[in-house]
Amino acid sequence: MAEQPLLQDEADQRAVLRRAAPYLRPHRGRLAVALGVGLADSAALVAVAPLIGLAADSLADGDRGGLGLAVALLVALAAAQLVLARVGELLLIKGGEQVVRTLREQAVENLATAPLRFLETHRSGELLRRATGEVAALAAFVRLHLRNMVASAATLVFTLVMLAGYSWLLLLVQLAVFLPLTLLVTRWFQRDAGAAFGGKAGAEATVAATFSETLTAREALQTSRGLAGWTRRFERENTHAVGAARRAVRVENRIDLVSLIEGAALVVLLLAGGRLVDHDSVSLGTVVVFVVASRNLFDSFAEISQLVGEVQTARTGLARLLDLLAATRPQDAPAPGPAGLPVRGDLRCVDVAYSYRADGRTLHGISLDFPEGSRTGVVGETGSGKTTLSKLLCGLYRPDGGAVTFAGTDLADLPEAELRRRIVLVPQEVRMVSGTVADNLALVQGAPDRARIDRTVDQLGLRGWLEDLPGGLDAEVGQRGGNLSAGERQILGLVRAVLADPAVLVLDEATADIDPVTAARLEHALDELRADCTLVVIAHRPATIARMPRVVRLDGGRLLADEPAGGRPNGGTLTGPQRAG
Numbered sequence: 001m002a003e004q005p006l007l008q009d010e011a012d013q014r015a016v017l018r019r020a021a022p023y024l025r026p027h028r029g030r031l032a033v034a035l036g037v038g039l040a041d042s043a044a045l046v047a048v049a050p051l052i053g054l055a056a057d058s059l060a061d062g063d064r065g066g067l068g069l070a071v072a073l074l075v076a077l078a079a080a081q082l083v084l085a086r087v088g089e090l091l092l093i094k095g096g097e098q099v100v101r102t103l104r105e106q107a108v109e110n111l112a113t114a115p116l117r118f119l120e121t122h123r124s125g126e127l128l129r130r131a132t133g134e135v136a137a138l139a140a141f142v143r144l145h146l147r148n149m150v151a152s153a154a155t156l157v158f159t160l161v162m163l164a165g166y167s168w169l170l171l172l173v174q175l176a177v178f179l180p181l182t183l184l185v186t187r188w189f190q191r192d193a194g195a196a197f198g199g200k201a202g203a204e205a206t207v208a209a210t211f212s213e214t215l216t217a218r219e220a221l222q223t224s225r226g227l228a229g230w231t232r233r234f235e236r237e238n239t240h241a242v243g244a245a246r247r248a249v250r251v252e253n254r255i256d257l258v259s260l261i262e263g264a265a266l267v268v269l270l271l272a273g274g275r276l277v278d279h280d281s282v283s284l285g286t287v288v289v290f291v292v293a294s295r296n297l298f299d300s301f302a303e304i305s306q307l308v309g310e311v312q313t314a315r316t317g318l319a320r321l322l323d324l325l326a327a328t329r330p331q332d333a334p335a336p337g338p339a340g341l342p343v344r345g346d347l348r349c350v351d352v353a354y355s356y357r358a359d360g361r362t363l364h365g366i367s368l369d370f371p372e373g374s375r376t377g378v379v380g381e382t383g384s385g386k387t388t389l390s391k392l393l394c395g396l397y398r399p400d401g402g403a404v405t406f407a408g409t410d411l412a413d414l415p416e417a418e419l420r421r422r423i424v425l426v427p428q429e430v431r432m433v434s435g436t437v438a439d440n441l442a443l444v445q446g447a448p449d450r451a452r453i454d455r456t457v458d459q460l461g462l463r464g465w466l467e468d469l470p471g472g473l474d475a476e477v478g479q480r481g482g483n484l485s486a487g488e489r490q491i492l493g494l495v496r497a498v499l500a501d502p503a504v505l506v507l508d509e510a511t512a513d514i515d516p517v518t519a520a521r522l523e524h525a526l527d528e529l530r531a532d533c534t535l536v537v538i539a540h541r542p543a544t545i546a547r548m549p550r551v552v553r554l555d556g557g558r559l560l561a562d563e564p565a566g567g568r569p570n571g572g573t574l575t576g577p578q579r580a581g
């Protein structure tokens with residue numbers, strides 16, 4: 001079974017900043033300036049206490065010059081702080097928003113190119129939540145809290161350094177009361193914060209995933225009367241999400257105990273300061289500096305404590321997003337691709353094995369040749385492995401054993417763009433984006449213009465059919481192509497695939513869900529394909545298969561037969577020891 005990285009609810013919280021570093025790097029200049037201005041702002045704030053202390057000592061000593069200087073400096077500092085605070089905030093928000101934007105774009109890019117098996121093994125709502133919800137939460141944190149967090153941390157550190165310069169003794173007394181108890185409370189908070197906030201985010205993602213499935217499966221749920229059971233499941237998950245949110249709030253509330261500790265520390269400071277002034281160990285100004293600076297100390301600690309919850313939420317969101325980015329990081333494809341790889345060539349499947357689960361094999365050692373320009377039908381009962389084979393032939397899955405090659409090169413060694421240029425799949429359910437028919441047809445490499453689209457439509461003999469669509473190429477397809485029938489979507493899927501001019505075209509059940517007239521139209525269009533285009537058609541419809549000169553039959557994931565339809569010779573060959581019959 002091909003290894004799939006599985007995303008966990010509880011994200012990897014280790015070294016989050018180090019893991020985020022590659023996304024911070026492009027913005028480091030702007031972030032450094034923002035940080036510098038923020039630090040200057042905090043330094044200006046911390047400098048207020050010593051100036052008030054200087055004013056107090058000057059007043060006590062009757063030094064009018066000293067008092068005037070202190071007041072003048074205080075006014076200058078207040079003005080500087082006003083400017084620095086505003087500029088710092090703007091720069092930090094701008095820098096942070098840029099980082100969030102980089103993360104968002106990377107998430108979208110990674111998801112667009114993620115291996116199919118990864119997308120299949122995760123619920124789309126869960127992926128959506130990580131790529132949008134977590135990013136939105138990060139953006140909100142940057143806008144609302146990041147600046148306060150940085151300013152508070154800097155103010156805390158600067159204040160401690162400044163107070164140590166005034167009186168080690170008083171600082172030690174103050175810290176002895178304040179620090180151990182506060183650290184205990186903070187540790188108590190942190191011990192359960194990862195699980196509480198991760199659990200909350202995970203439970204919310206589950207609700208989001210179920211909700212998005214409700215929308216996509218609404219018809220099936222309504223018509224099969226399964227809505228009641230589904231609603232019960234939704235309620236269960238919702239109850240779990242509410243419980244997880246309550247637990248997160250309870251954990252967050254622990255941090256409020258810090259305010260009590262602050263009050264105690266201030267009382268002890270005043271008592272100790274009074275005694276030291278009595279013994280002339282420190283000046284009155286020093287005690288004033290401590291009292292004023294204590295406010296900074298406690299305020300910044302309180303701010304940090306209050307923001308710890310927000311930081312933890314943002315950290316968890318960032319970690320979940322980084323997990324997604326790591327799991328979907330584009331594989332290091334062999335960069336330039338094999339030199340001189342021809343545009344057309346034979347497709348070969350050599351002893352290919354594949355499993356979805358560790359406990360069972362879906363395909364067993366399939367070997368097949370699809371020479372350039374050959375036409376092959378693939379048949380077999382439901383669950384025999386036809387769709388799985390089609391995804392392997394297109395390089396959407398990587399085989400667990402054996403290899404699929406194009407013109408002698410393993411598909412695994414082909415860069416994504418080279419592979420998609422040569423092999424195209426029209427899946428059972430053709431996906432459309434909102435917009436017009438022309439918008440959807442242009443969604444291939446090279447974005448073909450209308451003239452090329454028109455030529456391809458004519459080549460496939462679909463002009464009359466297209467003109468019957470109200471609006472033709474300008475017809476709105478609606479959300480997920482909902483304005484079109486399944487057959488119309490299949491025909492557009494074929495036109496889109498042919499526009500890519502692939503060497504190999506694989507159709508998975510293209511005629512399964514459509515009426516005989518539309519199916520015949522599609523089959524006729526297939527007859528008009530370029531002669532050198534290799535065609536592999538998975539089908540149940542006898543009329544579709546009858547048009548194929550060669551038919552491959554799968555049974556229980558094994559190759560049961562590979563023979564010319566009706567005994568006629570064909571371009572396909574059976575290789576290896578497994579000729580079946």
Ligand SMILES: Nc1ncnc2c1ncn2[C@@H]1O[C@H](COP(=O)(O)OP(=O)(O)OP(=O)(O)O)[C@@H](O)[C@H]1O
Nearest residue numbers: 120356357362380381382383384385386387388389
């Ligand atoms: N995404 C998946 N995860 C796990 N198992 C899967 C997945 N897709 C298919 N299978 C299993 O693999 C086996 C082969 O499925 P596959 O879709 O290839 O069969 P098929 O021949 O195309 O069937 P059908 O004619 O119904 O489309 C089945 O037993 C199926 O349950």
